[in-house]
Amino acid sequence: MVCIHFLWYFYFIFFLFMASLRFGTLNINGCRDAVKRFSLFDYVMIKRASIVFLQETHTDSNNQVQWLSEWKGQAILSHGSSVSAGVAILFGPEYKEQPVSVFELVPGRMLRVDVKVHGLNFSLFNVYAPNIGSERILFFKKLKTALRDVLQDRMVVLAGDFNCTINHVLDRNHEEPHKQSSEELKTLITHYCLVDVWREAFPQTKQYTWLKVNSNMISGARLDRIYVQKSVRGKFFKSCITPTALSDHQYMSVEVSIAQSTLKHSLWKFNSRLLQDHNFVHSFHFFWETWRERKILYKSLSQWWDIGKTQIKLFCQNYIAYNKSILESTLKQLEQDGIYIDDEADGVD
Known part of the structure; x- marks a missing residue:
């Protein structure tokens, strides 16, 4: 007995955790060093993340093999250079589903992966927006076009480092320096009825995902975010921002219920x-x-x-x-x- x-x-501790998928996003600020990669992979496993969006991986054709062999699950890479850009989507080792399709929309900066997980169809967008405002505007225009091609039966998860904020009062400790690109992103979000899952959960909270100290001045902003369609917002819960020593950015995560997909059967x-x-x-x-x-x-x-x-x-x-x-x-x-x-x-x- x-x-x-x-x-x-x-058994049921395990069951409770497995009733949802855990998404995470992190600007890793360069990850060519083998020790840092192992630390990153350990961190992802500790967080029990199902799918992770990474930015600034600094991958290229020379170190792609290391990523694919060291990570025990599937890894979809879009290269930048050895010193800049690069994005990746990592799938946890427990998920064996093959991606339906992969689109390298902007090499090293915008990656779309369509996948079916536990009966749910996802279009995963990993973005790393440029630092220069004028380039960022063009980037968001391309993203708007790419979102137009997503089939209606797919659940969009748009995650990454947007390098600008929508509401500088809540999401920065100073004025938004990139107002035009911010407006372009806001138009995109409104057009596709997307919602910021963390901001929905914490409407008036100030918490930043990026900090920089320069000349005794601290700049802070919530540059890293996860957006989903408003129509499926109810499936997402437990959104949080977690400090990590791996980067000058913080880890952003959210969970999505997979149990509800069985209700229709x-x-x-x-x-x-x-x-x-x-x-x-x-x-x-x-x-x-x-x-x-x-x-x-x-x-x-x-x-x-x-x-x-x-x-x-x-x-x-x-x-x-x-x-x-x-x-x-x-x-x-x-x-x-x-x-x-x-x-x-x-x-x-």
Whole structure:
């Protein structure tokens, strides 16, 4: 009995985390050094990121092999030079799906990858906008054109370093120096009904993703952001900005629920006989208490409850499947023991 509860404890901790995809974005500020790459890859694994958007990787054809061999999952690279630009999208080792298509829209600065993960169709855009304002305007115009080609059934995740802000009052500690490019980006966001997931979660909070000290003056700005379509905003939760020693930029992350995608398949009815299962009742109690503690991670109580109902369904289905696999394994072992006994009996005769 104790053994069963011990297994279920770890099983459902794992299950709760796997009910979502974790996206992250980071301007790594150069990553040609092998030690820094290993530190980056360790950091991504510690953050349990499913998909990571990287900017300023400084990759080229000479060190592409190192990236592809050192990272244990899939890595899609778009090269800049050995001293500037370069973007990459890393997929966690647990995801084996092959990208549907890859578009290198602006080498080293704009990369689109279409992929299907857990039944959800994504168009992933990784952007590293130029530092020069006039070049950035042209860059955002190209991005606007690229977004136009995305099919309607795809979920857009637009992430990266935009090198400008939309609202300098909240997202900078000084005036926006690139107003024209900022307006160009704002027009794009409005046109495609995109929302900034972190700003949606923290409407009035000031927190920066980039800091620079120059002549005893500190410049701060929230240059790194993740945008998604307003229509799917409810699937995204737990958006946060995390300091890291790997770069002068901070790590930006968000999670997207993958449980809701199962709602359309069929009508599910709870098997009331589970309530007579002592192990199920104790396991469900632990599951639900854990889920209640995650309430603060969601945008609203209704979002938490909607996703929670699907979690209950998945919990029950996985419990039944898990017990079925144990039963099948036990039966198989009994059959093997029976064969062994028969063989021994034949030997005695």
